[in-house]
Amino acid sequence: MKVSKETFSYEVTEDSQLLDSGIRLSPITIAYETLGELNEARDNAILICHAFSGDSHVAGFYEDDPQESNPGWWNFMVGPGKGINTDKYFIVCCNILGSCMGSTGPSSINPKTGKPYGLDFPMVTIGDMVVSQKQVLDHLGITRLHSVIGGSVGGMQVLEWCVRYPEMVKSAIPIATTMRHSALAIAFNEVARQAIMVDPNWNKGDYYQNPGPDLGLAVARMIGHVTYLSDEAMRRKFGRKRQDNKDFSFNFEANFQVESYLRYQGSKFAARFDANSVLYISKAADYFDLADKINTRESLQDLQGSHSKFLVISYTSDWLYPTYQAKELVQALKRTGQDVSFCEIEADCGHDAFLIKDSRLTNLLEGFLDGIEPS
Amino acid sequence: MALNPPEQLRFDLSIIASWIKPGARVLDLGCGRGDLLAWLTQHKNIQGTGIEQNKEKAAACIGRGLSVLQGDLRDEVQDYPDGCFDVVILSQTLQQVYQPDELLKSLARIGKQVIVSFPNFSHFSIRMQILFKGQAPKSNELPYSWYDTPNIRVITLADFRKFSKEVGYTIVKECAINTHDQERHGKIVSIFSNLRATYGLFLIET
Numbered sequence: 001m002k003v004s005k006e007t008f009s010y011e012v013t014e015d016s017q018l019l020d021s022g023i024r025l026s027p028i029t030i031a032y033e034t035l036g037e038l039n040e041a042r043d044n045a046i047l048i049c050h051a052f053s054g055d056s057h058v059a060g061f062y063e064d065d066p067q068e069s070n071p072g073w074w075n076f077m078v079g080p081g082k083g084i085n086t087d088k089y090f091i092v093c094c095n096i097l098g099s100c101m102g103s104t105g106p107s108s109i110n111p112k113t114g115k116p117y118g119l120d121f122p123m124v125t126i127g128d129m130v131v132s133q134k135q136v137l138d139h140l141g142i143t144r145l146h147s148v149i150g151g152s153v154g155g156m157q158v159l160e161w162c163v164r165y166p167e168m169v170k171s172a173i174p175i176a177t178t179m180r181h182s183a184l185a186i187a188f189n190e191v192a193r194q195a196i197m198v199d200p201n202w203n204k205g206d207y208y209q210n211p212g213p214d215l216g217l218a219v220a221r222m223i224g225h226v227t228y229l230s231d232e233a234m235r236r237k238f239g240r241k242r243q244d245n246k247d248f249s250f251n252f253e254a255n256f257q258v259e260s261y262l263r264y265q266g267s268k269f270a271a272r273f274d275a276n277s278v279l280y281i282s283k284a285a286d287y288f289d290l291a292d293k294i295n296t297r298e299s300l301q302d303l304q305g306s307h308s309k310f311l312v313i314s315y316t317s318d319w320l321y322p323t324y325q326a327k328e329l330v331q332a333l334k335r336t337g338q339d340v341s342f343c344e345i346e347a348d349c350g351h352d353a354f355l356i357k358d359s360r361l362t363n364l365l366e367g368f369l370d371g372i373e374p375s
Numbered sequence: 376m377a378l379n380p381p382e383q384l385r386f387d388l389s390i391i392a393s394w395i396k397p398g399a400r401v402l403d404l405g406c407g408r409g410d411l412l413a414w415l416t417q418h419k420n421i422q423g424t425g426i427e428q429n430k431e432k433a434a435a436c437i438g439r440g441l442s443v444l445q446g447d448l449r450d451e452v453q454d455y456p457d458g459c460f461d462v463v464i465l466s467q468t469l470q471q472v473y474q475p476d477e478l479l480k481s482l483a484r485i486g487k488q489v490i491v492s493f494p495n496f497s498h499f500s501i502r503m504q505i506l507f508k509g510q511a512p513k514s515n516e517l518p519y520s521w522y523d524t525p526n527i528r529v530i531t532l533a534d535f536r537k538f539s540k541e542v543g544y545t546i547v548k549e550c551a552i553n554t555h556d557q558e559r560h561g562k563i564v565s566i567f568s569n570l571r572a573t574y575g576l577f578l579i580e581t
Contacts, residue, residue, distance in 0.1 A: 330446075341436075
């Protein structure tokens with residue numbers, strides 16, 4: 001299935017919505033991709049929200065990818081006849097505000113200076129990301145979503161959608177996510193940010209004319225990557241296996257396979273992602289806290305008082321957003337009288353499990369989406 | 376909806392189903408694969424939620440379009456607001472619960488009515504086993520050895536009636552049944568029910 005990346009740009013005027021920080025960022029461009037057809041009633045749209053370093057390329061292949069070497073990040077889930085069936089549903093996936101994959105972010109050109117924003121880019125929140133996604137949906141003529149689906153930071157966007165625009169959300173599937181970051185999650189993000197900011201090439205965020213803080217960014221990704229895995233998965237995949245079956249070198253070369261794997265993941269990430277975007281998105285995730293809003297009935301009801309239907313999913317080996325955090329969310333939703341389903345999936349591959357093909361997740365999503373009454 | 380209700384409900388579940396009013400808000404505890412909820416949704420247009428401990432069964436329910444929470448029913452019932460269900464169903468689980476009085480209190484808080492069913496321990500086949508074999512009895516309804524059973528207590532119809540009176544529940548409806556043929560079919564027992572019924576079903580209110 002061929003897809004293409006589109007962009008939508010809009011001006012934010014003085015009296016239209018400012019960022020949560022009170023700052024006016026304008027213009028804003030959001031990159032997005034769509035799959036399937038919007039039906040005549042315009043009620044078959046599903047918004048999929050990507051995780052931290054993902055992008056709008058949720059499924060399918062680009063025209064200029066004849067070898068089909070670059071499938072979307074949820075290609076096994078989204079497509080004709082798949083769990084999220086593009087024969088039935090019209091899928092929209094936006095690249096988040098603050099990212100570096102086509103949406104406005106710190107690497108974008110600041111129209112006031114003609115140079116990349118760098119640290120002049122204002123702090124954006126998960127809420128700001130959702131507001132910009134709403135602009136894209138308005139542009140596409142979508143007023144009600146059959147569902148909003150996302151994992152991890154994408155799951156935060158799902159929850160933010162439910163409290164900001166409850167009238168637009170018929171159902172929501174937050175996966176492997178939380179109402180707010182734990183100290184552990186903030187701690188890992190802070191270590192990642194520090195790794196970037198101590199790299200001399202970072203230069204207070206002003207590095208776009210010069211070599212960037214690739215080493216710091218790689219270290220940041222190594223830390224992040226560890227939090228996405230689990231003890232079991234790492235034991236299974238690496239154990240204490242040596243690199244190239246060699247003896248210890250008694251220096252700081254990568255002797256263990258896990259070391260070399262992390263170094264590879266780190267440098268691969270540094271080649272494709274912007275260090276400043278990591279700073280901004282990680283801070284947005286740390287600031288995110290919907291506990292109070294989800295605990296009040298009003299914020300989850302639209303003006304007619306109708307509710308969204310929720311499906312909360314967690315994974316047994318996710319130690320970044322463990323099941324207890326999903327349960328807190330479920331509790332809050334129950335207390336406010338929401339129609340909520342919850343399932344913990346047994347998986348040993350950690351937080352990243354939702355990005356790995358698994359028929360249990362596919363069946364859950366497919367059945368849940370089918371079970372939502374048409375408007 | 377993608378609901379595939381079973382052709383025929385288990386006999387005890389069909390009696391429970393007959394007690395539920397169309398459009399009711401229903402919570403089914405230990406809902407298994409959701410047969411009762413699916414049937415009620417399809418035929419009585421209820422707003423149903425289930426709670427199921429088993430991950431695979433809970434996932435099967437969600438996969439057929441039902442709203443189901445995977446978790447321990449004793450914890451899960453705590454979070455609901457007062458009176459948020461018309462009926463709460465506790466089907467064949469009471470014998471496995473540690474503090475049944477506490478649980479029933481919670482159920483009466485969140486639901487206007489509670490339906491409880493359990494295997495009747497005073498069925499004559501069970502009495503005979505104790506009387507003649509002198510061993511802990513096993514039956515189709517309670518098919519476990521004493522050392523590996525989830526059933527931590529055994530209840531009779533007479534026990535439950537007495538219990539209801541002591542804790543102040545009103546029994547609105549009561550039905551004793553005897554099931555056979557893989558529990559698809561059965562009959563209602565009205566004479567000597569405490570002796571002849573394999574299951575008891577009660578609809579109670581506070």
